[in-house]
Amino acid sequence: MSENTTRPAAPVKKQDGQxxxxxxxxxxxxxxxxxxxxxxxxxxxxxxxxxxxxxNVLEIGCGTGSLTLAAKEQAGPSGEVAGIDIAPEMVAKARQKAARYSADISFQEGGIAGIPFPDNRFDIVMCSFMxxxxxxxxxxxxxxxxxxxxxPGGHLFILDAALSEKQQQHRTGQIHDIRELPPVLKENHFTRIEMEKTGFGFLGTEFWFIRGKKAAV
Ligand SMILES: C[S@@+](CC[C@H](N)C(=O)[O-])C[C@H]1O[C@@H](n2cnc3c(N)ncnc32)[C@H](O)[C@@H]1O
Structure with missing residues (x-):
């Protein structure tokens, strides 16, 4: 991905969650x-x-880049794929991994609240377990x-955990459930929101995904 299409990354502050x-x-x-x-x-x-x-795909909170690499495999040579993470240590690992697989992916430090790319840049933005x-x-x-x-016409994809019935019974304010996001996405102008349970889970946790579209103009 050519560097002149990216914005200079604003300094990323350490914050909860990194x-x-x-x-x-x-x-x-x-x-x-x-x-x-x-x-x-x-x-x-x-x-x-x-x-x-x-x-053109962006993964936010890409961690060590495993999903970003899989996205590049699917997007192929003509697809531009990028990953950002707020943790510099994760970005360093992801870059090493991309070099090992000779994958042309731009990994850079960046947070979800100030994405270092221009408007209308990506077909798909992914947020996996983040x-x-x-x-x-x-x-x-x-x-x-x-x-x-x-x-316009692109979509957001989110993968995350949903609470089991037992977890819901013992729920505290700190625990989240991805199934609560559709109204939030609607408020943020996403349309054609779809949500489904995935076929995978681990340690007794179910994983669900949501897709939401930015309407074509
Ligand atoms: C559990 S890991 C998920 C990594 C990867 N997406 C995956 O599927 O394995 C969550 C990642 O989100 C990053 N993160 C947390 N807050 C973030 C933010 N505000 N902006 C970007 N990345 C963030 C963390 O540093 C961490 O690498």
């Missing part, structure tokens, strides 16, 4: 949590996100920012 200290162990953790099936999980996620060859790793006000700014960087 997981830099997890970077060295994150891939091992994913391997263990998915019982060695992370690649399958990522490929299924890419299908659910509806990435096509030639799409949308609740931040204070509520940052997430709200984030939906505005995602809408800004999506092309």
């Amino acid at each position: 997981m830099g200290s997890w970077a060295p162990l994150y891939d091992l953790l994913m391997f263990l949590m998915t019982f060695g099936k992370e690649k399958k999980l990522r490929q299924e996620t890419i299908q659910l996100a509806r990435i096509k060859p030639g799409d 949308i609740y790793h931040m204070p509520d006000e940052i997430r709200m700014k984030g939906f505005w920012e995602i809408f800004r960087v999506l092309k």
